[in-house]
Amino acid sequence: MPRDDRLPFADPLRDARRAVRDGRFADAVRLLDAADAAVRGTPEALLLSAMARWRVGAFVRSRTAAVQARDGFRARGDTDGEMRAENVAAAGAFALGDLAGAERGFTRALGLADELGDDLMIARCANNLGNVAYYLRRSEAALSFYRLALANFERLGFNSGLAEGWLNTTLVLHEAGQLDASRDAAERAVDAAERSGNERILGQALAARSETDVARGDVDLGRALAERALALARAHHHVMGEADALRIQGVIARLHGEPLEAARLLESALAIARRIEDPWRQAECHRELGMLYRAVARDVDARAALEAAAQAFERLGAAGRAAEMRELVEGPTV
């Protein structure tokens, strides 16, 4: 006998997908955990679970689920699914500070994307591999990956991607001391962000440009740009951008001989970085606080801040950066 009074068909995968789409990542995790084992174990559900867990900061379980999803897709011969799961697994490794694992995963995903001719995934994997190389202070490798990412974003006409790629390039060139090239890259990031209409990225690009201008000796211009970056970040509730702009303003205040203001700005940036549990930004803030305290001869505070930075970089797998912080802890004040 037909049943007309059936309950709506329950589909936890669909509901979890909706939750991920709406940014309700914790709900997605709950829905997937409550699903039947048969559903929970499908590569699709595992990949969704990995994505949602990554967004709520459960990186270990995210990575585990992504690896299981990858193996499931691979067994099924679904190269596209395998590539996506590999990318999420690598992102999990990256967040956990396993840079070697992240590099292996992104490399495999890049290989699969190249095989499939998936330009967007090539660009994203290359961008991620550039980030890994940047963390490891392998400047040339980072720039090479960013060039590949940029060429693909260019092919796709994807301005947000171009802005991100140029922004990353700016940071590497800045660190390598190529300040004119860094400013040129920052300008390209600003142009691309403007074209994309994405004001969050525009704010970040202005912040990077500001940092480069400060390093080139134009502190006044750097300050003006950092103020605009901060205003954009706040207007768009972009906390990462806000933390970056405050950190740069802190550095500028230090260079202007305003240590109290510098400390206030850097502590504000650090508080945001802690709140959003962003280890990289925490490390950067500790480093700048260490530099500030060194400059005003607060040696004990300087050592503590630099040691905190070293530990944060170590947790991220950036051993070279951690060693540099320790070198500063031990080194003389110049």
Place this chain on the structure above:
Amino acid sequence: MTARPLLAIVEVSDSFRRVWDDLAAELGVSVARFALHDTLPGSAVAIMLAAGGEEDQAVDVLPAMQRPSQAPLYVVGSQPSHRFGVEVMRRGGTDYFVLPADLDLLRRTLASRVEGMPHRTGAASDTATPDPFETLQGHSARLAEVLEAARRVVRHAGVTVLIQGETGTGKELLARALHDGSPRGSGPFVAINCAAIPGELMESELFGHERGAFTHAHSAKPGLFEEADGGTLFLDEIGHLPLILQGKLLRALDDRRIRRVGSTQSRQVDVRIIAATHVDLADAVHQGRFREDLYYRLNVVALTLPPLRERAEDIEVLAEHFIRRHAGRYRIEAPRLTEDVRLAIRRHAWPGNVRELQHAIERALLLSPPGTLDPAHLIQHDRPMANGKGPLPFPATLDTIQAAAVKAALVQHDGNKTAAARQLGISRARLQRLLDRGED
């Protein structure tokens, strides 16, 4: 890999994945998937909102989608419903397709979109950008002469162009304009600065590599030649290309084929080369630093951009252009050029050319009171290091200059020797030796 039109897929559900791949293969387009809140690429032939099984959600998300105005947005679902189709269009969608029933219709619709895209080869479309060179501002006779020559070659998709000019004169802007206005305009424009890439990496950058080709080649990686397929590869500072690669570039240009490092197979590529240099390449040929055959291969059409000092009448036009542009960017009132600003910009020599003028205007705009342009902020006369002690001593002995450079770098990097050495382009050990020598 070829430069194909792009079909952008936004997934509300993971429905129809195989359909996209099949359609892409049939229509000769590439597929890229985007998240719902991504800013979608302006170059997309169409945006597909894949909503099979999630049709009710599709109508909710449509109004919030950021999409380029020129690309149609098609919603694809599996629920046949006239009411739903109307709702999709009411909320900004272009059309609604039900699969599998509408597959042929969808295929025809997309095929017609693809056919309507500008072609990559043959004559340039009359609907292309009216004047791709309008980004190069100025009315001077010197600039007009260059642009006239550029306009003559712009419609020829394959011709190689060599752009010469001092740093900051706008060589990349001209290259981009030549690309945009050409029949390759919808293809990729890939720019590479040959001076910025270490010689040992250059071959892999240009031609790509296979997995295991060298120590760190953990996966295959396409090169920039492949990325530029169907479009233009802009080789800036071509004079810095190592001699051994000059031969390989010449072969790639002649054969229209490239081979990834570590590969035994070659790949066909369709790339137009635009090269640029700020040095005299003919002189480099004379000195044996640049291959003569490559020089003649690149120098099919030569365009020389004049320095700003030789087109003084353009300076104010450019200044006004940059004021408008940056005032718009920073959302501040655009000031007028006062007489003292005009005087200041006319007096300056602008050794950094248009780029320097642009930076000067931006700087003055940001640092002056709103609605004004203070000439005092135009030029940053001294460029001391961020927290250094000022310019290096000169004239002085080399030892004195080196010691001052080391000290300045250390000050700038807060005593971090590794970073200071990196900035100076020397090893940390050498920096230590220089420091030790200074202490003797």
